[in-house]
Structure formats: structure tokens, C-alpha cells
Amino acid sequence: MEKIYLDHASCTPIHPSVIESMIDSINNCYGNPSNLHHFGQTANKVVKSAREKVSSLIGAKADEIIFTASGSEANNFALRGLALANQKKGKHIITSKIEHFSILNPLKRLEKVGFKVTHIPVDKYGMIDPDEVAKAITPETILISIMHANTEVGTIEPIEEIGKVVKEHDVLFHVDAVASTGSIPVDVNKIMADALSLSSNQFYGPPGVGALFLRERTRIVPFIEGGVQEGGRRAGTENIPGIVGMGKAAELAKKEMETRTRALIPLRDKLLNGLMNSIDHIHLNGHPEKRLPNNINICLEYVEGESILLFLDMKGIAVSSGSACTSRALKSSHVLSAMGVEDSIAQGSILFSLGIDNSEEHIEYVLETLPPIIKRLREMSPLYEDSQNRRK
Numbered sequence: 001m002e003k004i005y006l007d008h009a010s011c012t013p014i015h016p017s018v019i020e021s022m023i024d025s026i027n028n029c030y031g032n033p034s035n036l037h038h039f040g041q042t043a044n045k046v047v048k049s050a051r052e053k054v055s056s057l058i059g060a061k062a063d064e065i066i067f068t069a070s071g072s073e074a075n076n077f078a079l080r081g082l083a084l085a086n087q088k089k090g091k092h093i094i095t096s097k098i099e100h101f102s103i104l105n106p107l108k109r110l111e112k113v114g115f116k117v118t119h120i121p122v123d124k125y126g127m128i129d130p131d132e133v134a135k136a137i138t139p140e141t142i143l144i145s146i147m148h149a150n151t152e153v154g155t156i157e158p159i160e161e162i163g164k165v166v167k168e169h170d171v172l173f174h175v176d177a178v179a180s181t182g183s184i185p186v187d188v189n190k191i192m193a194d195a196l197s198l199s200s201n202q203f204y205g206p207p208g209v210g211a212l213f214l215r216e217r218t219r220i221v222p223f224i225e226g227g228v229q230e231g232g233r234r235a236g237t238e239n240i241p242g243i244v245g246m247g248k249a250a251e252l253a254k255k256e257m258e259t260r261t262r263a264l265i266p267l268r269d270k271l272l273n274g275l276m277n278s279i280d281h282i283h284l285n286g287h288p289e290k291r292l293p294n295n296i297n298i299c300l301e302y303v304e305g306e307s308i309l310l311f312l313d314m315k316g317i318a319v320s321s322g323s324a325c326t327s328r329a330l331k332s333s334h335v336l337s338a339m340g341v342e343d344s345i346a347q348g349s350i351l352f353s354l355g356i357d358n359s360e361e362h363i364e365y366v367l368e369t370l371p372p373i374i375k376r377l378r379e380m381s382p383l384y385e386d387s388q389n390r391r392k
Contacts (some may be wrong), residue, residue, distance in 0.1 A: 001316045004362045008153050008294060009179070009353035010320055015204035018248045022206065025244040033238055034229065043240055054211055057250040058177070058196065059187040063142040066212045066230045067243050071178035071199030072102035073223070074212040075145075077234070078174045078195045079106045081220035082143050083115060083274035086172065090140035096120045096128050097338035099147055103176055104334075107145075116140070126155035134165045143172045147390050148186065151179035152335045152351060153286030154295030163192035172218070178202055178210075183292055184261070196220050200242070204356070205249030209242035260356050264293045267354055267363055272296050274367040279374055285336060285349065294354040295351025299341065303377040305349045311373045317366060320351040 023338075025046055031039025052062045068074045083093060093110065096104060097119045107117045118136045122128055128146060137144075144166050148257050149156045159175060166173040174195040177186050181196075182203025188196050194215045201207040214220060214233075217381065226235030277283060281301035300308065305321030312319055336346040352366075 002091060004365060005357065006352045006354060006362070006366070007052055007318045007320050008355035009202075009351060011201045011207055012204045012355055014206055014245070015252060015355060016254060018205055018245045021246040021248040021319055022241045023371050025241045029240050029244070032241070034227065043238075046244050047238055047240060050250075053247040053254075054198075055213075057186070057254045058181060058198065058213060059220045060196075060213050061216065063231070064188075064213055066214055066234055067238065067246075068210040068212055068223075068234065069208055069239070071176075071197050071202070071210040072100075074197035074199070074210045075100065075102040075176055075178075076281060077220075077223040078197060078214075079103065079110065079143070079145060081223060081233075081335040082172055082174065082195060082218075082256050083110055084221040085219040086142045087115075087167055089303050090138075090142045091115045092118070092138055092140040092142065094118045094120065094133060094141060096122060096146055098122050098126055098128075098150055098153075099145070100151070100176060100178070100337045103147070104176045112135050118144075122338050124337065124340050125242075125290075126150055126153045126285075127287060128157050128162065130158055130161040130165050133171075137165075137169045137171065141169070143169050143174060145174040145176065147176040147179070148191070149177075149184070149292050150286065150335060152333060153297045153339070154291035156180070156184065156290045156292065159191045163190075167192045179292065179331040179354050182250065182257070183294065185257070188215070190215055195220075199274040200246035200249055203249050203253040206245040208209045211246070217314045261293045263356065264354055264358075265359055267360065268294060268296055268363060269286050270360070271352060271354075271363045272298075274363070275370065278367065278371045283341075283343065283345065285339065296352040296354075298350055298352075299336070299345045300348040300350065300374055301345055302381045303348045303374060305347060307377055308348070308373060311367075311377070312370065315369050315373075317369060320353070321349060324372070 029043045029046050031043040033044035037354055051065045055062045055065045091114055111117055120132050146162055148159050163173055172194045175193045176197050178197055178199045180186055181198040196213040198211050200209040222233045224235045230236050283295040283299045309321045332343045332346040
């Protein structure tokens, strides 16, 4: 049975060209980049090259890129580092209710040491209103952190408009662009970001590697202290194969982004339309148009998302039920709750996230496989039976 991977929002497969570049670095770049001998300088050269490729993907300068171990680390680094470095100016931070937990949880910790956090609401599509951000700004506001796109429901936020609002008030602006970088255009200058997080495994690079863009002359408290690596802001010997892989993946993403998007959108729309036409009591989550090109998040009434996930897995189809970071938690998505989705409906959420390895045959197989699964699960649901009796 062929395995069909539709969980690219959790982690993308590593591109074959990226694997080649990583193997080459393992074989030939085993020196420490901090050393001055030939082997160290060889390693330093490939790290520098990767830094330039990553910076080019987001319109930044090479020395504004700090490599991290993940997008979550980059988010933690940005929030804690920027907040602590600027706390003499004020202790108020603004974010939204649908941010990733690598934003929300560090903010909870900052609240415990005296910071105040305002959470901006979203509409039924998961969209943030720039005017709401403006209203929340006070003289004590030092940092605003808003995601570019939501990895769970796919909504793309009006990030450029939000950036203009933030800069009008001379406040630091951090953008979690993990879900968007490599998938849609991201330009740190257009969105006026002072800091921006990205992750290699969202654009066919290796997992366990990310980066934080930090605009030059922006003060931040180091994340790891010890050595001079990453400008003294994140000490520790560099993960050279991972960094090289991220650099190659960034190079490919910039080159192939338009081609990938043109291929993904028709597949996404074919799957969505097919599901909407073949299954009743189904709801699309997120904005119907302003969404990531590979994202379909739906709620299916009278069934649980985890049950659907397991039945699909038995048929060789891999999907998610909500965010990968919360898929083991038996509770409703905080994103869907913030959008006003009832808990009873949110429990039936499923996320299909497509990738460059998917085909029309894969989509057709899902459309053949899922409706019978939903029918079977609903036949076992007393809630569905009651709803049908009430309609008679």
C-alpha cells in the first residue's frame, strides 16, 4: 500500500538536493568554524554561504541571521531576549490569541516576572484587525509579536498593515513566519519586522534547524552564553550539516516558490471541493481566499479528529488533527476556540497540508477513502443518530 503524506505543516520531507548538500558537508566540513586553520575556515565558509542564502530568502542581510535549533527556539529567543533587553522602557507586550505555543508559553513566563501581555482577538476566519493592534498599544508597550500565517488554519494575516501600525508607534515588531517562509513571499523590510522566526523543516530542509532574523542594531539578550558564535548571541559549535541543509533549502525555495505554488493550489482546491461535495456537516476553517497554498483545515461534525486520523493512517494517508505541537493533547484547538468554533465541532478538525511530492492520484485516493470513513464513524456516534432523528 502506497503511503500518502499530507502532513507537510508538521514537517516537510528533506529535498534530495538538500540531502546531497548535507552529505557533502558531513564528509568535507568537519572543522570548527571558529578555528583559523584550513579545516575551520572551510567550515566557516559553508556556514557563511548558508547564511547568505537564508537571508536572501527573506530580504535580509547575511549578518542579520542567527541560526537556531528550531522555529520554536527562534520564537523563545525573540520574545525573552527582546523583552528583557528593553524592559527599562516598559513591560507591555502585545500578541494575538491564535499564536503558536512557542509564543504563548514564553509570554506566560514573562508575565510571572512582571510583564503585562495583551492578546488581540481574531474574527471567524482567524484574521487579526490592524486597528485592534493599534488600540492595544500603550506608552508601556515595547514589543508586538504577530504571526504571518497560521500553520493550523492557513489564514494569512495582513502583516504589512500591522507592521505599519507598529512602526508608527516606534515599537519593536517580531513576526513568527515559520508557517509562511518558503511557502509564500516574505520580505522583512516590507513587513517592517525587527525580528522574524523561520524553520528549515517548513520548506524541505532538515528538522532541528531554524533561524532568527534580527535587524542590525536591535538589542537582545543572548539566548545561550559561552562562546562568540552567532555574534555572541547564541553560543555553541554550529550544526554545520543542518545549517548547510537549511541554506540549500532556502535557495531552492526562493527559486521554485512560484512553480510550487502553481502546482499546489489546484491540488488543494480539488481536494477541498471534493470533500465539500461528498460529505455533509463539514466546515472550512480559516480564510477562504487569504490562506496558505497548501492548507485545508476542516471540521467534520459528529466525529472526532483523532479517530479520522487513525482510520486514514490505516489506509496509508497521513494527516494532522490540529497543530503538530498539540496533536497529543485531548482538547480543542485554542486557534479554533479563538475563532468562535464550538468545542463539539472543533473536536472533529482535520488538517490536510500538501507538498511538492503530492499528485492528483493522491487527492483522488483521499476523496475515495475519507467519505466511507466518516459514514462509518457517524454510524457509531449517538450524537449523529440524535441529529438525524430530530430531522425526521
